[in-house]
Amino acid sequence: MLNEMQMYELSEVLMKEFAEGALEKAISSLNRAGKLADWLEMMGLSQLLGGDIFYNPKIYGKILVLGDSRTNKRHLTGVAKSMGFSGDRFEFFLDYDGSQKYNYSKLRYSDKYAAVIVGPIPHSTVNKGNYSSAIVAMETEQGYPPVVRVEKITNNSFRSAMDELQQKNLVAA
Template structure:
């Protein structure tokens, strides 16, 4: 349930003063907490400051490889047909759609590599090569510097489908992370 309560002018002024004091001394710690919780983009969006993250969009080759990793019942040729319909060349994609092969996929090759534009992920094992101390490789890629944008596919669960794939590509195009 979303809280739609608003504060009065007096309450806002008190909150503003309190926040100024707290932020003055603890800004880095608070920023780190929000980032670690995975809510930094949401916070900046609510504040109307999402443009502060625009540098992230230019860090990667917008015409680079798009990697799709995770268990999928949808065949590669079906996904490539979707991509072609959106104007993409089939050579832009790298697929690892087998659950067991995802265990040994060389994830680190994407870190700090201008060859890659995005990583689209579906269901995959938690125990994989290169995940380090993170709970999963998806989290490792999301939390560590140098990986291209990581997009979790599926609505209620991680799942690679034609529709989800199409929506992810459209969103990446709209957000200017990639070009076709």
């Protein structure tokens, strides 16, 4: 438990961090984790949710599928639909070149995306920073949606990845 002076100091630091964009990142992370409503309730601000208009990426967020594929978008969308997902929840970049040029940094702190399923992609991609690949960067840095790796993108590996995301309660149909 913090004393009065420690509370004051913490308050000052938080106000400075929030002024520099930390609040937006925290809200995005809380929303992605499905905990924003709980946090707002603790703050006494649950009325800000406005009822059913609350966006939950687990239910509405896009699922990005990247990497060289042994199947096509139509078949993967069919698998997703058979699992109860809407086809428009998915973005596919199923070729080696598309995944090499994809702007991975746009995923960071974006509540548009619920998860990423990754198959074979080049190690040399844009926005990988000092990491060996963009995937390692996403798995290491905070603010990225959950990543599921598959050895190759097939109908079966896609179904398994989607099952894993559902079992971990990261996406919902």
